[in-house]
Amino acid sequence: MNKHEQHRIKQLGEYPFTRVRKLLDGLTPNPKLELIDAGAGEPRLPLPDFVQPILTEHLTGFSRYPTIIGNDFLRQAIADWLKRRFSLRNIDANSQVLSANGTREALFAAAHALINPECSTKPWVMMPNPMYQIYLGAAITAGAKAYLQPCTADTGFAPDIEGIADEVWQNTALVYVCSPSNPTGWVADEAYYTKLLTLAEKFNFYVLADECYSEIYYTHKPIGLLEVAQTMGNVDYKRCLVMNSLSKRSALPGLRSGLIAGDADLIALFAKFRSYTGPATPLPLQHVAAAAWSDETHVQRNLQVYRDSLDAFFDVYGGEVPHGSFFVWLAVDNEQEFVRRAYVEQAVKILPGSYLATEDAQGNNAGTGYIRAALVDGPAKAADLARRLKTCTSTTKAR
Ligand SMILES: Cc1ncc(COP(=O)(O)O)c(C=O)c1O
Structure with a gap:
């Protein structure tokens, strides 16, 4: 049976987060450092003020x-x-x-x-x-x-x-x-x-x-x-x-x-x-x-945090700031190895770029040689993340 004759669900690859869990399985993040989870693109900013009162007011809507x-x-x-x-x-x-x-x-x-x-x-x-x-x-x-x-x-x-x-x-x-x-x-x-x-x-x-x-x-x-x-x-x-x-x-x-x-x-x-x-x-x-x-008030407030986080990251790491989103997409030598080392040595969770792409007909994966990190924890953590990733990059070069 060729790939395209399989049940459609079986043709799907494993989701990137499942793959990264397996990649890091059995490894321990550096216990001397606080873990930075830059893997998922999940914003971690305060709840806008209006959420709770509106929920309370409309609670009966659940019926x-x-x-x-x-x-x-x-x-x-x-x-x-x-x-x-x-x-x-x-x-x-x-x-x-x-x-x-x-x-x-x-x-x-x-x-x-x-x-x-x-x-x-x-x-x-x-x-x-x-x-x-x-x-x-x-x-x-x-x-x-x-x-x-x-x-x-x-x-x-x-x-x-x-x-x-x-x-x-x-x-x-x-x-x-x-x-x-x-x-x-x-x-x-x-x-x-x-x-x-x-x-x-x-x-x-x-x-x-x-x-x-x-x-x-x-x-x-x-x-x-x-x-x-x-x-x-x-x-x-x-x-x-x-x-x-x-x-x-x-x-x-x-x-x-x-x-x-x-x-x-x-x-x-x-x-x-x-x-x-x-x-x-x-x-x-x-x-x-x-x-x-x-x-728009809460949106502008959030935007400022993302911009400050991008500035904080690139001030340390160097390179070009992306035009949009809160992701950084960084070129590295061997992305899976880099992700494992970032976890073990620097207590950082990130994603291998190849997990976010798929192989073309020639067997090339457009995400090979990249990692993705999400700047979702504010500027101070973004700067810390940049320092830790930079350490990984420079030790890779030194090897
Ligand atoms: C590019 C892109 N589109 C859509 C989504 C889905 O977001 P949601 O289902 O939370 O609206 C995400 C979530 O990470 C995303 O990165």
């Missing part, structure tokens, strides 16, 4: 079923935020917006809902490599073929769209873009999104932009897919979907709340699919989510 698409007040708060943030003239809360139970489930479900690889001539789902692993898992389990766009130092970490043959675009149903990117910190600019949307129109595929890190940037606010569509005259956002999340922007990963927005036809299709899978967000949590989309 009711919430609507799966998100109640009106939440979809309206999301539409208002999208308008403010991306200068959108129109986005209709009823037909162009859905609530997500965190974007992870929505990013995964989208491929299942929107494409039909088995009975169409468009079997490809395109995605960056390295990538947020959900895109790959979604493509595989939806029965599509994953077309990998290597994002390496040679491409400036951008997913290449120039060198792809027309035949591939013709056979592509859906393109996942991640901007700002986990793990590389690359951010799409207007020219990039314009080229991609021009190709989408020419070859009739969908673009799904994962913009979960849009509010975490070093200097410039990242541009959004919908605002570029609007500038191009695509005011109905045809073929476009975006997803965004309160997990990163509001440091509320446990709330499990995000947004889906864009083309009304895709939203209708997706809403129908979701009426069967049922990812509803409990009502009290929807109230917290609506408040979080309506407040």
Whole structure:
């Protein structure tokens, strides 16, 4: 049986966090140092002030079923935020917006809902490599073929769209873009999104932009897919979907709340699919989510912490600060060995870049030779992390 004849679930690789647990299994972190866990991209900032009073006020909402698409007040708060943030003239809360139970489930479900690889001539789902692993898992389990766009130092970490043959675009149903990117910190600019949307129109595929890190940037606010569509005259956002999340922007990963927005036809299709899978967000949590989309004070406060953390890290480590996200993507000699040593010698948990990518047809893994660290514990820990990783790098060189 070849790989593609296996049950789809068996074609999935183990999730990166499971792999890293195995990589570190049996090793002891340096007991003289406090452990720094920079492995998971989990914001660790204080709970915004408004969360508790809103929860208390709406507690009885737990006795009711919430609507799966998100109640009106939440979809309206999301539409208002999208308008403010991306200068959108129109986005209709009823037909162009859905609530997500965190974007992870929505990013995964989208491929299942929107494409039909088995009975169409468009079997490809395109995605960056390295990538947020959900895109790959979604493509595989939806029965599509994953077309990998290597994002390496040679491409400036951008997913290449120039060198792809027309035949591939013709056979592509859906393109996942991640901007700002986990793990590389690359951010799409207007020219990039314009080229991609021009190709989408020419070859009739969908673009799904994962913009979960849009509010975490070093200097410039990242541009959004919908605002570029609007500038191009695509005011109905045809073929476009975006997803965004309160997990990163509001440091509320446990709330499990995000947004889906864009083309009304895709939203209708997706809403129908979701009426069967049922990812509803409990009502009290929807109230917290609506408040979080309506407040920028806590977001600006969080952003300052991330910027200070990036400064603190790169002041010590040196190198170029990424444009977006709170990840650092660092070149090292042997990433798995480096991760083990960082744990044993420096009590630091990080991820090997190769675990965040997958092998292409030639057996190359675009994450080889990199590690990812998340700056989620504030500037002082970021500086400490940089010192410890630098020690590992210099001892590697000395060997
Ligand atoms: C690129 C990217 N997209 C989406 C998500 C999912 O976030 P959530 O499900 O918390 O909205 C993550 C989480 O780490 C991520 O890194």
